Amino acid sequence: MIPRPRPERFRLRRTMMFMNAQKPGLIKDAYIYGVDSIMLDLEDAVAENQKDAARFSLYHALKTIDYGDTEVIVRINGLDTPHWQEDIRVCVAGGADGIRIAKCESAKDVLTVEAAVEKAEEEFGVEKGRTLLMAALESPKGILNAYEICAASERMFGVAISGGDFRKCMQTTPQRDGIDMVVARGQMLIAARAAGVQCFDTVFTNLDDQEGFEAEVQQNKAMGFDGKSLINPKQIRYVHEVFAPTEKEVRQAEKIVSAFRENAAKGLGVFTVDGKMIDIAFIPGAERTLRLARACGMYEGDLV
Amino acid sequence: MINKVGREIPDYLLKNGKEVYQGKNYMDGKYIQKASPKTRRYEKPQESKIAESIVKALKDCGAKSGMTFSFHHHLRDGDFVVNMVMKAAIEELGLDNLTIAATSLGSAHDPIADYIEQGKVVGIQTSGIRGRMGEVVSAGKLPTPAIIRSHGGRPRAIEGGEVHIDIAFIAAPTSDCVGNCRGIGGKSNCGSLGYAMSDAKYADHVVVITDCLVDFPNMPASVEAIDVDAVVVVDSIGNPKKIASAAARISQNPRDLMMAENVAKVIASTPYFKEGFSFQTGVGGPSLAANLFLEKYMDERNIKMGWAIGGICGPMVELLKKGKVGKVIDVQDFDLDAVNSINQTPNHFEMSASQYANPANKGAFVNKLDFVVLAALEIDTGFNVNVLTGSDGVLRGAPGGHPDTAAGSKCCIIVTPLVRGRMATVCEHVVTVTTPGDCVDVLVTDYGIAVNPLRQDLIKCLDDAGIKHVTIEELKEKAYSLVGRPDDLEWEDKVVAVLEARDGTILDVVRKIKPFHV
Numbered sequence: 001m002i003p004r005p006r007p008e009r010f011r012l013r014r015t016m017m018f019m020n021a022q023k024p025g026l027i028k029d030a031y032i033y034g035v036d037s038i039m040l041d042l043e044d045a046v047a048e049n050q051k052d053a054a055r056f057s058l059y060h061a062l063k064t065i066d067y068g069d070t071e072v073i074v075r076i077n078g079l080d081t082p083h084w085q086e087d088i089r090v091c092v093a094g095g096a097d098g099i100r101i102a103k104c105e106s107a108k109d110v111l112t113v114e115a116a117v118e119k120a121e122e123e124f125g126v127e128k129g130r131t132l133l134m135a136a137l138e139s140p141k142g143i144l145n146a147y148e149i150c151a152a153s154e155r156m157f158g159v160a161i162s163g164g165d166f167r168k169c170m171q172t173t174p175q176r177d178g179i180d181m182v183v184a185r186g187q188m189l190i191a192a193r194a195a196g197v198q199c200f201d202t203v204f205t206n207l208d209d210q211e212g213f214e215a216e217v218q219q220n221k222a223m224g225f226d227g228k229s230l231i232n233p234k235q236i237r238y239v240h241e242v243f244a245p246t247e248k249e250v251r252q253a254e255k256i257v258s259a260f261r262e263n264a265a266k267g268l269g270v271f272t273v274d275g276k277m278i279d280i281a282f283i284p285g286a287e288r289t290l291r292l293a294r295a296c297g298m299y300e301g302d303l304v
Numbered sequence: 305m306i307n308k309v310g311r312e313i314p315d316y317l318l319k320n321g322k323e324v325y326q327g328k329n330y331m332d333g334k335y336i337q338k339a340s341p342k343t344r345r346y347e348k349p350q351e352s353k354i355a356e357s358i359v360k361a362l363k364d365c366g367a368k369s370g371m372t373f374s375f376h377h378h379l380r381d382g383d384f385v386v387n388m389v390m391k392a393a394i395e396e397l398g399l400d401n402l403t404i405a406a407t408s409l410g411s412a413h414d415p416i417a418d419y420i421e422q423g424k425v426v427g428i429q430t431s432g433i434r435g436r437m438g439e440v441v442s443a444g445k446l447p448t449p450a451i452i453r454s455h456g457g458r459p460r461a462i463e464g465g466e467v468h469i470d471i472a473f474i475a476a477p478t479s480d481c482v483g484n485c486r487g488i489g490g491k492s493n494c495g496s497l498g499y500a501m502s503d504a505k506y507a508d509h510v511v512v513i514t515d516c517l518v519d520f521p522n523m524p525a526s527v528e529a530i531d532v533d534a535v536v537v538v539d540s541i542g543n544p545k546k547i548a549s550a551a552a553r554i555s556q557n558p559r560d561l562m563m564a565e566n567v568a569k570v571i572a573s574t575p576y577f578k579e580g581f582s583f584q585t586g587v588g589g590p591s592l593a594a595n596l597f598l599e600k601y602m603d604e605r606n607i608k609m610g611w612a613i614g615g616i617c618g619p620m621v622e623l624l625k626k627g628k629v630g631k632v633i634d635v636q637d638f639d640l641d642a643v644n645s646i647n648q649t650p651n652h653f654e655m656s657a658s659q660y661a662n663p664a665n666k667g668a669f670v671n672k673l674d675f676v677v678l679a680a681l682e683i684d685t686g687f688n689v690n691v692l693t694g695s696d697g698v699l700r701g702a703p704g705g706h707p708d709t710a711a712g713s714k715c716c717i718i719v720t721p722l723v724r725g726r727m728a729t730v731c732e733h734v735v736t737v738t739t740p741g742d743c744v745d746v747l748v749t750d751y752g753i754a755v756n757p758l759r760q761d762l763i764k765c766l767d768d769a770g771i772k773h774v775t776i777e778e779l780k781e782k783a784y785s786l787v788g789r790p791d792d793l794e795w796e797d798k799v800v801a802v803l804e805a806r807d808g809t810i811l812d813v814v815r816k817i818k819p820f821h822v
Contacts, residue, residue, distance in 0.1 A: 029786075032750050033562060233558035237565075297770050 002066045007097035007132050009157045011071065012295050013037050013198060014227040014243045015236050016160075020045035021074070022054035027061045030070070033233040034240075036295075037071035042087050043078070043102050051083050055090040062094030073134065075100040079109055085116055091131065092120035098132035098157065103165070105141045110152035117155070134158045134200075138165035143184045146191030159192050160229060161185060163202030176212065178219050189224055198226040207232055217242045244296040245289045253289035256282055257303045309688055309737045311812045317449075317802060323809045328711055328742045331807040336664050339465030341508045344533060352481035353535050358392040358513070361534040362471070365509035367393060370401040371470035374503045377408035377432070378475065378487060378494040378636060382546030385475040385513050387415050388538065394424045403427030405467050407458060407499040407657065408702050411435030412546070420445050429467060431455055432702025433692075433801075441800055442698040444816040450699075450801040452692060452738075452814075455635070456661025456668060456708035457806040459502040464664060466808065472507035474500050474527050475541050479514040483532025484525035487654075488643065490516030492542045495637030495646045496616075497526035501656035504531040515541045524647065526654060552587055552617035552639045554596055559750050560589035563719050566748045566771075567677055568597030573769035574762065576674040576714050577601070580610035580630070584670075584709055585677040587617050587638050590719045590748075594677050595619045602628060613660065613669050614705065616642040616652075624652060633669060635660045635705075661708035663806045670705070670712030678706055680720045682734040685776050687741030687756045689718060690734035692803065695727050697793045697817040699801060703738040707806045710743035715762065722749040728783035728790070730776065735793060737812040738803060751782050794818040 013036050019026045021040040030038045040061070046054040058074065074091045076099055077083035091099050101113050110133065117131050133155040137143050143166070150159050161184055167173060172180040185201065192199035201220045204213045213235065220228055221242050228239050245253070255273050260283055263271045270279045293299035305313050307324035318324065355361035373393070375386045386406065393399045402424060404416065408431045417436035419425040428441060428450040441450050453461060461467045476485035477493045487497045492515055504510050504527045512527070512535045521529075555561065567590065571577050583598070585591045596619070602608065609629040612620050616634040618641030623629045631651045637643045645652050661670045670676075681701060682690040689710075692701040710716040720729045730749065745762055747754045754776040755763045766773050795815035805811040 029751070033558065234561055 002064065004067070004072070004095050004097065006127065006130055007071065009132060010198065011036075012291060013071070013158065013200065014295075015230055015239050016073065016200060016227060017230045017233065017236065018045070018075070018203065020054070021058040021061070022046050022050055024057055024061070027057070028065060031067045033236055035070060035230070035233070035236050036227065037073055038067070039073050039075055039100060039229065040096075041075045042083070043075050051077070055086065059090050059094045062096055071097045073098040073100055075102055075136070078103040079112060084113075088113065088116045089120045089123070092117060092126055093124045095126065096131065098134060100160070101133060101135045103138045103142070104135035104149055105139060106145050107148040107152035110135060110149055110156065114153050114155060129155065131155065132157050134160065136160050136162045137184075137188060138162040139169050140166075143187055146188045147194055150191050150195030150197045156195075156197050158198030158200055158226065159188060160200035161188055161202050164205075166202075176215070178216060185223060193224070199224070201225045201228045203229045203231050204235070205231060207234070214238060240296065243292065244298065245293050247298070249289055250293040250298050253286035253293070254299070254301060254303060256286040257290065307810065308742075309686065309740050309811065311737060313810045313813060314799060317799070317810060317813070325740060325805045325809045325811045328740070330809065331663065336464045338463050339468065339506065341469075341506050343508060343531075350482070353483055353529075353532060354481055354517075355511075355534040355536050358389055358511075358536050358538070359396050361511045361536050362393055362397055365471050365511060365533055367397060367399060367471060369399045371399070372403040372405050372427070372468060374469040374472040374507060375404065375406040376475065376497070376500040376503060377406060377410070378497055378499060379492065379542035379547045380494075381410045381412045382492070382543035383410075383412045383475065384540060384542050385473060386413050388513070389473050390416060390419060390425070394419055400424040401426050403429065405429040405469060407455065408432035408704065409434070409437055413437055423447075429453065431458065431704050433699045434701065438699035442814070442817055444796075444798050444800050446800065449799045449813070452703060452801055452803045454661065454703045454707040454806045455499070455657050455705040456663055456670065457804050457808065459656070459658035459662040460664040460806070460808060461804070462502050462506045463658065463662070464808070469503060469507035471509045471511060472500070472503040474504060474510060474512045474532070476512050476514040476527065477541070478516045478518045478522055479512045479535055480518055480520040480522040480529070481535060482520060482529040483510070483512045483527070483535050484520070484522040484529045485512055485514070485527040486522050486524070487526055487637075488646070488648075489518060489522075490514070492516070492540065492544050492547055493643050494547050495643035496634050496654045498635030498655050498660060499657045500527055502658045504528075509533045511536060513538055513541055515539060548637060548643050549639045551641050552592060552619065554593050554619060555589035557589060559721065560593050563590040563721070563748050563750055564593030565597045566753060567591075567594040567717055567719050568601055569769070569771055570717060570746055570748065570753065570766065571598060571675055571715070572601040572605070573765045573771055574715055575765070577605075577607075579607045581607070581674045582610050582672060583612045583675050584614040584673060584713070586679050587615060588679040591677045591679055592617070592619060594719070595623065599623065599628060613655075613673065614709075616646075618642060621645045621649065621652065624649060661705050661712070661806070663708070663711070668708070668712065670708045673709060673713040675715050675717065676709035676713040677717045677719055678710065680718050680729065682729055682731055683718055683720065683744070683747055683776075684731050684734045684741070685780055687744040687747070687776065688734050688737040689739040689741075689744060690736045692738045693736040693814055695735065695790065696820070697735055697795065697814070699814060703803075707739040707743065710739045711806060715746065716744050717746045717748060718744055719748045722751040722779060722783045723787050726787050728780070728787050730779045730783045732780060736803060736814055740805065740811060747776060747779070749779055752779055754779055
C-alpha cells in the first residue's frame with residue numbers, strides 16, 4: 001500500500017496528461033515523464049463494457065504504484081451514466097488526489113458529486129475533505145454557469161474546458177487562431193479567477209502538428225491559464241518551457257518576497273523595489289512565480 | 305582465478321599465455337607478432353577464377369576435416385551463405401571436425417545447430433550467437449567452449465594468429481570473375497564489407513560467393529582479387545528483406561524519446577560536445593532517436609559533428625547530406641538509405657573491422673571517439689554490461705562493437721529501460737560481463753540517470769548543467785521494487801563459452817545452465 005500525502009488544493013498544474021485507466025502498461029509509471037498531474041480516464045477512453053475492468057486496474061494502480069510528487073486525478077463518467085457512483089467509490093477507496101467531473105453544467109452537479117465523495121470517504125475511512133474536485137466544462141451551459149461551478153465547493157481546485165464536445169455544441173472546429181473557443185476560454189478564465197480556482201485549457205489532439213500545438217500553448221499562457229491537458233508525453237516539455245517564468249521575473253519575484261519579509265519585520269507595509277512601489281498585493285503573484293521557478297529548476301532558494 | 309570484474313575463470317583456460325581480464329588498457333604498449341597466411345601463387349595469367357560449385361571451390365582450396373572456415377555477417381539475418389557452405393562441406397564432401405569463425409551468427413543459421421549436435425561442427429568463434437545455435441551451445445553440445453569476441457577483438461585475434469582461418473568465405477553482393485567484391489550493385493546489397501576485410505587478408509584461402517557477377521574490374525573493391533582463390537556464383541546469397549530494412553525509422557515511443565532526449569542532454573553537458581566532435585550510436589529505439597535530439601543541440605550551439613562511425617543507418621546519412629556531420633565511416637550498413645549511400649555520398653566511407661575497433665593495431669577509430677551511445681540487456685551496479693546472455697543464462701546476443709567503443713570513447717552512455725517486462729535491466733550482478741564497468745560512464749534509463757563514480761568529472765558536468773542523477777544502486781533498487789528480485793541462476797561446472805575481452809584476456813565464461821525445475 002502506498003500512502004499518498006493529503007492533496008494540495010492549489011499546487012502547480014502546468015500539465016495534466018490523460019491516460020486510459022484500463023491500460024496497465026501506460027499507467028504503471030506515467031510519472032516518469034515529469035508531468036505535474038496525470039489524469040486517469042474512466043470515461044471516454046474506456047469502452048462501455050470495460051468500465052469495471054478499468055476501475056479494477058485503476059484501484060490497484062492507486063494502491064500499489066508510488067506516483068511520488070505527481071498528482072493523480074481520475075476522470076469519472078458523466079452524471080447521466082450508470083457508472084459515476086461506482087467510479088467515485090473506487091477513486092476514494094484507492095486514494096486518488098482528485099476527481100474530474102465530466103460534462104459539468106451546474107453547481108448542483110458539483111454538489112451531487114461532492115455528496116457521493118463524502119459518503120465514500122466515510123465508507124472507506126478516508127479523511128473527510130481529502131478528495132479534491134475539478135470540473136470539465138463541455139457545453140455552452142457549463143460555460144455560462146462557470147462561476148457557480150467554480151465556487152460550488154471548498155474541494156474545487158479548478159475548471160477545464162473540453163474542446164471536443166464544446167466545439168460540437170457550438171458547430172465549429174479547431175481554428176488556427178483559437179477564435180472558435182476564445183469567448184468560452186475567456187469566460188471560463190474570468191469565472192475561475194473570480195472564484196479563486198485554477199483554470200486549464202483543453203487537449204491539442206493532432207500530434208503531427210507541432211506548430212499548431214505550440215501556437216495554442218503560447219495563447220494559453222498569454223490568456224492566463226494555469227496549465228493544459230495533454231494526450232502524449234512528448235507534449236509535456238514544450239508546455240513547461242512556455243509556462244516557465246523568465247530569469248528576470250524570477251529575480252524580481254525573489255527581491256519582492258525577501259524585501260516584503262524584511263520590511264514586514266520592521267513594521268513597514270509599503271516600500272519600493274527598483275523604484276517600483278510594492279505592497280502585500282504583489283506577494284501571492286511573486287510567490288507563485290518562485291514556486292513555478294522551483295518546478296522549472298530555476299530557483300533553489302528557501303523563500304517558498 | 306578471479307578477474308578484475310569479479311568473475312571466476314577456471315585455471316584450465318589459462319594456458320598458452322591466456323590471462324584473465326586485468327582492467328582497461330592492460331595490453332597497451334605490448335608487442336604482438338602478426339601472423340601471416342600461407343597463400344597460393346597465381347603467376348600464370350588467368351581468365352577467371354569461377355568455380356562451378358561451392359564443392360569445387362572447397363576442393364580447389366584443399367578443404368579437409370578439422371579446418372576453420374570464416375564468415376562475415378553483413379547479410380545479417382538474411383544470410384544464406386553460412387548454411388550453403390557448411391552443407392556442401394559436411395553433406396557433400398563429408399567433412400567433419402570443423403570450426404566456424406564468424407563475425408556474427410544469428411537465427412538465420414539455425415541449421416548449423418544440427419551440425420553441432422551431430423558433432424560435425426566442433427568449434428564456434430563469433431561475436432553474436434542466437435536462436436537454436438545459442439541453445440545447443442548453451443546445452444554444452446560443443447566439445448570445446450565457443451569463443452565470443454568483440455568486433456575489434458576478432459581482427460586482433462586473427463592478426464595475432466590466435467585464430468588461423470583456413471578458408472574465408474566472402475558473401476559478396478557483387479564480384480567480378482577474379483574476386484573483386486563490393487557490397488553494392490547487385491540484388492542482395494549490404495553496403496559495407498568491413499568485417500570481411502581482415503578475413504580476406506589473413507586466411508590461407510579465400511572463396512567469394514556471389515549472386516551477381518559483374519564485369520571486371522569491380523571497383524572500388526572492398527575485398528580485392530589479389531586475396532581471392534575462387535569465385536562461386538549462386539542463385540542467391542541472401543534474402544534482401546532481411547539484409548537491410550527499408551529505412552530505420554526513429555521511434556515514436558514516448559519512453560524511447562524521453563530517454564533519447566536525456567542522452568542528448570548528457571552529451572551536450574560535457575566538454576567533448578564541441579565543433580568537430582565524434583559520435584557513434586546504435587540502431588535500437590532510444591539510441592537511434594538520440595540523433596534527433598543531438599541535432600537540436602548542435603543547431604542551438606551552432607556546431608557540427610566531425611565524424612560518425614559504426615553500423616550506420618538512414619538518420620546518420622541524412623545528417624551527412626545536410627552537412628551536419630563531416631564524414632561517416634562504417635563497417636556495416638543497417639538500412640537501404642545507408643547501403644545506397646556508402647562510397648556514393650561524398651564523405652561516406654567504408655572501413656575494416658580492424659580499422660574500426662582492433663585494440664592491437666596502431667590507430668583504431670574507436671580510440672578517437674568522443675561519444676558512443678549503446679544499449680544493454682543488463683547493467684549491474686559495477687556498470688558491467690551484458691549483451692550476450694538472456695535472463696535464463698542462454699546465449700542470445702552479441703557483444704559486437706560494444707566493448708570496443710565503450711573502451712575507446714571518452715564518454716560511453718548506456719541507454720536502456722529500467723525493466724523489460726518482468727526483468728530488471730539494472731541489477732546486482734549481470735549474468736555475463738560482456739563490457740567491463742570501467743569502460744562505461746553514464747547510464748540513462750526511463751527512471752533516471754546514473755554516472756559511474758569513476759567519472760567524477762562527468763558528475764560535475766551533469767551537476768553544472770542541472771541534470772538530475774542518482775546512484776546506480778538507487779536505480780537497481782527501484783527496478784527490484786517494481787519487478788522483484790530474481791533468484792540466482794544455477795549453473796553446472798562445464799564452460800560452454802569463453803568471453804574474451806577485446807584485448808584477448810578472459811572477461812567471463814558462460815557455463816552450462818542447469819535445467820529449470822519449479
